[in-house]
Amino acid sequence: MxxxxxxxxxxxxxxxxxxxxxxxxxxxxxxxxxxxxxxxxxxxxxxxxxxxxxxxxxxxxxxxxxxxxxxxxxxxxxxxxxxxxxxxxxxxxxxxxxxxxxxxxxxxxxxxxxxxxxxxxxxxxxxxxxxxxxxxxxxxxxxxxxxxxxxxxxxxxxxxxxNLIDAVVGVSGSAPAYVYMFIEALADGAVLEGMPRQQAYEFAAQTVLGSAKMVLETKKHPGELKDMVTSPGGTTIEAVKVLEDQGFRSAVINAVQAASKCNKRLS
Ligand SMILES: NC(=O)C1=CN([C@@H]2O[C@H](COP(=O)(O)OP(=O)(O)OC[C@H]3O[C@@H](n4cnc5c(N)ncnc54)[C@H](O)[C@@H]3O)[C@@H](O)[C@H]2O)C=CC1
Ligand SMILES: O=C(O)[C@@H]1CCC=N1
Incomplete structure (x- = not known):
């Protein structure tokens, strides 16, 4: 049947x-x-x-x-x-x-x-x-x-x-929203540098997709994959320093925790 x-x-x-x-x-x-x-x-x-x-x-x-x-x-x-x-x-x-x-x-x-x-x-x-x-x-x-x-x-x-569902909300349930914000911001940066907007979304989204696949398929630590991009004295470390100065990692960690806490509060 x-x-x-x-x-x-x-x-x-x-x-x-x-x-x-x-x-x-x-x-x-x-x-x-x-x-x-x-x-x-x-x-x-x-x-x-x-x-x-x-x-x-x-x-x-x-x-x-x-x-x-x-x-x-x-x-x-x-x-x-x-x-x-x-x-x-x-x-x-x-x-x-x-x-x-x-x-x-x-x-x-x-x-x-x-x-x-x-x-x-x-x-x-x-x-x-x-x-x-x-x-x-x-x-x-x-x-x-x-x-x-x-x-x-x-x-x-x-x-x-x-009891892990609260963490799941923060890391995957709500997370597409923050990933879209990241893609939008990446593309805005490229627009600032003169790239047409639609083209900028394609470059930004494909980069996020490819980076995610690298984590899933190579099974390498994300830090190791980051280091593979980051040449000594190169462009990437300049960008990484700006993100660290502006609290990128702690902003993301706090965002995950806020979504998780909200899920706990709802219950
Ligand atoms: N949107 C998301 O990314 C995620 C949402 N959820 C959960 O999924 C649930 C739905 O969320 P969304 O789809 O975002 O909300 P939504 O507001 O887009 O959809 C809810 C739908 O339920 C309908 N509805 C209201 N009362 C009803 C009833 N008595 N019988 C049948 N239908 C009724 C509404 O007309 C509406 O179309 C929520 O409980 C949310 O926590 C979970 C994970 C991710
Ligand atoms: O924002 C919300 O409450 C729902 C649950 C996870 C994603 N969206």
């Missing part, structure tokens, strides 16, 4: 996962059910991606084998309470909501449901997401594998203990 996956909430993160799943071919678009309170977003996704709209929230709960909740954190507990009569203990319920603990989700439900808390990120849209997963005790090993397969289909995924 074909398995179905349902999404509550098809905003930025919901859409990124849906598009990533379709591109990966793990699910056919027609086997992806969606429900969002904002009808125009549903119509757009049905038209553009060929996913199936649910006939209301209860209908999605009843028709899906696996469910992903991609609504805002404050919406999730009430939505779960409303659906408690429609959800079954054989379904795997996945939440990507920042700051919503597994125990909060369990409390909103009435029975012993299978719950997975995930922190994904938006590069899922292009098959390069990074996700961390934490499961409750009702999730079997084979179900754990199935959920890993879903999140690995649009990037990389790892099981973590739930």
């Amino acid at each position: 074909t398995k179905t996956i349902g999404f509550y909430g098809t905003g930025n993160m919901g859409r990124a996962m849906i598009q990533g799943l379709i591109q990966s071919k793990l699910y056919e678009a027609k086997d992806i059910l969606i429900y969002d309170v904002y009808q125009p977003i549903v119509e757009k996704l049905v038209k553009e991606l060929g996913v199936t709209p649910a006939d209301g929230p209860e209908n999605l709960a009843e028709k899906s084998d696996t469910i992903i909740f991609a609504v805002k954190p404050y919406v999730l507990p009430n939505l779960l309470k409303e659906l408690s009569q429609n959800l079954t203990t054989s379904q795997v319920l996945i939440s990507v909501a920042a700051g919503v603990n597994i125990s909060t989700i369990e409390q909103a439900l009435t029975s012993q449901h299978k719950v997975v808390r995930v922190m994904p990120n938006t590069p899922a849209l292009v098959g390069e997401g990074m996700s961390a997963l934490a499961c409750n005790a009702n999730v079997s090993e084979s179900e754990e594998k199935e959920v890993l397969e879903i999140f690995n289909s649009f990037g990389k995924a790892q099981l973590v203990s739930e």
Whole structure:
């Protein structure tokens, strides 16, 4: 029998996962059910991606084998309470909501449901997401594998203990935003030096992509890779000194900590 996956909430993160799943071919678009309170977003996704709209929230709960909740954190507990009569203990319920603990989700439900808390990120849209997963005790090993397969289909995924999710928000969940800021700033620098803007974005983004690949594929320490670029008395060390003088590293470390702290506060 074909398995179905349902999404509550098809905003930025919901859409990124849906598009990533379709591109990966793990699910056919027609086997992806969606429900969002904002009808125009549903119509757009049905038209553009060929996913199936649910006939209301209860209908999605009843028709899906696996469910992903991609609504805002404050919406999730009430939505779960409303659906408690429609959800079954054989379904795997996945939440990507920042700051919503597994125990909060369990409390909103009435029975012993299978719950997975995930922190994904938006590069899922292009098959390069990074996700961390934490499961409750009702999730079997084979179900754990199935959920890993879903999140690995649009990037990389790892099981973590739930207490690491706060760190994950800082280093990958929220981090695409700071990487885009870095790319924008790199490009602004090139624009200052006379490069046309579109060309500057391509140079900046490809450099970030290539540098990330170097870390992942060579397995060398980032410091060693930095030193490979930094010739004695050359251009790079001049730039590195400016970044050190202006607190680049501590700004990034503080940013990661601020996102993590915010995630803790939400819970
Ligand atoms: N945007 C991101 O980069 C990431 C977001 N998240 C989490 O994903 C969740 C969604 O975030 P975004 O997609 O950014 O927000 P968003 O605001 O873009 O999307 C949320 C969607 O939920 C819909 N919605 C509201 N109430 C609903 C209900 N009762 N039933 C069904 N749909 C409903 C809204 O109409 C909206 O389309 C949040 O919990 C957030 O913490 C997690 C990791 C990364
Ligand atoms: O900003 C937020 O709250 C969400 C969670 C991680 C990324 N975006």
